Amino acid sequence: MLETRAIVVQKDSQFTLVEVSGAGGCSVCEGKGCGSSKVGQLFCSKPRQFKVENHVNAEVGDEVIVSIVEGTVLRGISLVYLLPLALMFAGAVLGGGWIAGEQRDGYATLGALSGLLIGFLLAKRIFSNKSNHQPFIARLIRE
Secondary structure: OEEEEEEEEEEOOOOEEEEEOOOOOOOOOOOOOOOHHHHHHHHOOOOEEEEEEEOOOOOOOOEEEEEEOOOHHHHHHHHHHHHHHHHHHHHHHHHHHOOOOOOHHHHHHHHHHHHHHHHHHHHHHHHHOOHHHOOEEEEEOOO
16 A cells, blocks of 8 residues: 555545645655655645545544555556547557558648647546546544
């Protein structure tokens, strides 16, 4: 499980909005070792807010641990980037390979754009059907 600390800022019937500060790194070195916290601060200095499932009934102001199943991030990246890219190349090859003459580049471009669009739509459909990809509040922090 990948975990991070967050604070509940809003709660409704279905989801809870939590705020995660980008100050710390992973839990291994608390941002003092590899420099990942500095890279995070460079690109995202403001606190980020996420909608998560609230199975522990956390209230506004509670400090919580938010978890996501390991491998979800990598699968999401593969779906969002690699699948459309692969289909874009396949569309370009199929569109440009069957036509000879001056219009070959136009058909290759059309095939590439079609493959890219189909890849994005397919990735969205695959990812939306899986409910176990949703981050959730694992536990409250009591100090």
